[in-house]
Amino acid sequence: MANAEGYSSSPADTLAALRDGGRAPSRADKPRRIKLDAGFWVEVPSPRVLARVFAGPVLAAGCDLYASGAAILRRPAGDTRDPGAEDYHVLVEEVRAALDVLPDRPDAGRPYTDLRVYLLDGEPAEVRAYLLDVVRAVRVSAPRWRPRVEREERSAPLSATQRQRLSRERRRAAEAESSRVWLAEWAEEADPGSRVAAAGLYRRAADDIAGWVETYREDPESWAECEAEDGFPDVPAVPGPRTFYAVACTWSLRPPPRFTTRPPTC
Structure with a gap:
């Protein structure tokens, strides 16, 4: 999911272009309906959709981003060193910071506007859990990191x-x-x-x-x-x-x- 994958230059525009209604192409793309304490419902993008259109591009900005097992790895774009593992909670804060500065847009669809409402009025622990799911979805769709292994550096065979x-x-x-x-x-x-x-x-x-x-x-x-x-x-x-x-x-x-x-x- 590095920049070479062709992310849009404006994740906010892509998010604003989402519209509600219609049939989701897969279960993982189905929006989440959440009832707020105020008594009304909001419909936010599924973690996979938000990862694809917004969180992934935000986290990959200026970076090469990969997945390795349960970890998300990043390094500066163009760097030849091995990427390092990122703390999921730090990534959640990065995504949250990018979402918090989204402006009110008259051209935006319901997923965009409802997401802004959820971030403001949702239960903080539940909002954080939702964003953690979004970061996990970024990992699932990220390209796998495959380090180069030099023959002379191969470790000894493992014991039984x-x-x-x-x-x-x-x-x-x-x-x-x-x-x-x-x-x-x-x-x-x-x-x-x-x-x-x-x-x-x-x-x-x-x-x-x-x-x-x-x-x-x-x-x-x-x-x-x-x-x-x-x-x-x-x-x-x-x-x-x-x-x-x-x-x-x-x-x-x-x-x-x-x-x-x-x-x-x-």
């Missing part, structure tokens, strides 16, 4: 114990990411304030994610296209109950799951 530990870490990361993606989809469809049984929610998630795993194993290339277009995890993995509940109880969701019984990890 190191390989097992690395495999476990990757598995845990895949389970947590699969849980986050599934919960985000669930949160978009759930009735605000509804209560769910912890065991029932986990079974639904495990069944759905098992289907993702089967699709990934049968056709990895097709899955990669779905991951890029709809925000699915790179490598899906069915989480254990403890991992799933830990993500559900600590990750900022809208609406958050309200359990009828408290899971052991919450």
